[in-house]
Amino acid sequence: MALVKVYVNYKQSILNPEAEAVHKALKRLGYADIEDVKLGKYFELTVADGKSQAEMDHEINEICDKLLANYNMENYHYEIEDAEAAQ
Amino acid sequence: MALVKVYVNYKQSILNPEAEAVHKALKRLGYADIEDVKLGKYFELTVADGKSQAEMDHEINEICDKLLANYNMENYHYEIEDAEAAQ
Helix, strand or coil: EEEEEEEEEEEECCCHHHHHHHHHHHHCCCCCCCCEEEEEEEEEEEECCCCHHHHHHHHHHHHHHHHCCCCCEEEEEEEEEEHHHHC | CEEEEEEEEECCCCCCCHHHHHHHHHCEEEEEEEEEEEEEEEEEECCCCCCCCCHHHHHHCCCCCCCCCCCCCCEEEEEEEEEHHHC
């Protein structure tokens, strides 16, 4: 099995109020050295064996484009790991 | 500057309906080889220079415990990178 880690973040130009709120809360708590906060989503997909690297890349990109990320507002990147090794 | 990547996931025993919904949607779309979906949060904190590694670890753990993760339901881990190198 493969473990695919997908990171979805807002694009630079998109305002993210949740990240802003975390940043402000950190300032209130006294963490003045935190200069920026970004907040995104993190998916771990466990994928059955039997696909080549190219097929896997194709499938993951398709899944991200269709479901996990909104291409108007979000960027994504992913890493493919061996699930057993990652346990 | 340092870039700290924080990953917050639900603990194994905690039901995550959002991840379940994504998993079901993937099945409906025909991706039968996706065996499991986990969904968590992904933070990127930009931290000013001037702290030792130990001070940085202390601060990040404190921030995670206080604000970013709910220790009853969530686990977190983080990686510290050099922000300039990561651009």
